[in-house]
Amino acid sequence: MTKTILIVEDEPKLAALLVDYLAHDGFNSYCLADGLGVVDWVKKHTPDLILLDIMLPGRDGLALCREIREFSAVPLFLVTARVAESDRLHGLEIGADDYICKPYSPKEVVARIKAVFRRLQGFSAEQPSIAGFSLDKERLAVYYQTQLLDVTPGEFRVLAALLDKPGKVYSRAVLLDCLHEDERDVLDRAIDTHIKNLRRKIQDVSGKKEVIASVYGVGYKIEL
Secondary structure (H helix, E strand, O other), X not given: OOOEEEEEOOOHHHHHHHHHHHHHOOOEEEEEOOOOOHHHHHHHHOOOEEEEEOOOOOOOHHHHHHHHOOOOOOOEEEEEOOOOHHHHHHHHHOOOOEEEEOOOOHHHHHHHHHHHHHHHHOOOOEOOOEOOEEEXXXXXXXXXXXXXXXXXXXXXXXXXHHHHOOOOXXXXXXXXXXXXXXXXXXXXXXXXXXXXXXXXXXXXXXOOOOOEEEEOOOEEEEOO
């Protein structure tokens, strides 16, 4: 099935360029030029991925990201000219799966989108309960002790990697490879942000704080 990408970008030439590149690789695209109608459009049309500029007329992308994450785990890339590490980490903290800095190559954007879909296809549709967790690839859903966790695709991939061998310590570098197939410059702290979000969500449904344990100087593991 052809996947649909929502592009929220107020620069018409840039949006049109992305549409052309995505069409060349078989994606459908829809463009919105401001932030006012984004949430309603996402609820009505359920895109397969969102490219969301931060600086938008009407409503900014960070506020939109927060609201979308209240009802959807759709893969979401924030796009912006802000390149500071704090800005990038903040985007991940509020639920973004990736952070694309302007100026960028449209080819790279398409490659990142294709990598996300390949990663998601790599998981089996359903897995038996492992360390109290069950994963459902079709819905990108994670259950912990029968309670549904509202995770993003990035968080899903990190958790799936940790659950591949519960008790094994995974370094940040290995977990980053699970997030991204290409060799881009990705912050190690992005993994810390995903882990922090996962811990909070697990604690919200179970009250447990140390399901994902830190191993000082090495990385993370699932506690058995």
